[in-house]
Amino acid sequence: MKTKDLISMALKNLFSRKLRTFLTVLGVIIGATSIIVMLSLGFGLQQTQENFLKSMGDLTTLDIHQNFGPDPSGKEKKLNDSALSEIKVIDHIDGVMPIINAQGVLTSGRYTNDWTQIIGISPDSMDKFGFKIESGRLLNSSDKNVVVFGGGVSQNFRDPKRPSLDTSNKIKPMNSKIDLKLGDNFDNDSNENTKVYTERLKVAGVLVNNENDWENNSSIFMPIDYLKKIKKSTNAARPPEQREKDSNEFSSIKIKVDDVENVKFVQDDLKAIGYQASGMTDWLESTKQSARVFQAIFGGIGAIAFIVAAIGITNTMIMSIYERTREIGVMKVIGASISDIEKLFLTEAGFIGFFGGVLGVILSLIISFIFNILAKGWLLSTMMGSDDTSIEAKISVIPLWLIIIALLFSTFVGVLSGYLPAKRAMKLSALDAIRSE
16 A cells, blocks of 8 residues: 555544544643643753853853862862963863952042952953953953953942932943052051052943842952052051961962863863862752753653553544454455555554644643743742843743654654554454454
């Protein structure tokens, strides 16, 4: 029997029993929809949390901090130039940025920012590490005595005499006169007779305001040598008993990995030589594990619905054999081979699974669309703890590969469910089949 004739006959047989076919396909629709939607909830949770983490920082960056412990030999590792040389030769590392941290107080006229993170970095590394500028420019290798403000620094200025006044837009970093004193406000005001060094800042640019990336948003970035110079001047202005010892060590080292998939490999290589590196991917991996558990539980629930659908297909095909016994006998008498009869029943069962899969995918996409419209605000506020609507938040995500697998799987389940009925039809005696009523 030709394939075209086989398909035509299978479709004719299915449509001749519309109600039974519809009810059987409905079972497959419910099963396919259950599995797709259940799995999509796990994918949606994982993707939303990944987008949220991306909004907080770069997933391809790692941080090595001081006081992380000794290396495998028991010797304490220091974050200095030797550490930079060790780290730079590791595979998949695109950039290494040494960092020196300090705290400072900013003043501009009567306005004060009592606590600001000061970060000294390699000036030519800002672009490579994904800093985004809103106005002005980033630091470059020729910069010596200029700084770049985080997007939220200027909004943290307050008028001490009128604390209730909104002064978030009073300071314009690139136009206002801004002075920096290292230390916190308590240190600067604790002794009126103590001389405090003040540095007038020249602002080259302001980063994009990203409230989720709180660390960079509230920090000032300057060349590492510039921060060392300010710290040295600040130290010299203090009484001898309050001076800090000079150090050639960095506060931390930031690493840029070439791809997020290689972050774990870089972490393992760093650990092997005695450095502990942490990053956003640590949180992401925990998120993925939670999503897998979520998908396993709900995917199992959906699988039960698919098993019920498979039983329904088997039942439909067996009932069809009983109703078409005489037809099967006639087919054998006029020359239809046993394999043709088997193919016919398997094709009918496969079509039931395929049609159910197609309609299940369509229904799943509609349900997913409705879920994402209704649940976006709840997902951000309740689960992510954020009201940033720029974050792409979806409670349900259906990737293309899931659609393809769902169609193939539902068709396979249909064919598999029709296997036993097809074998039963093959074993029918042609003579007995023709005599049956």
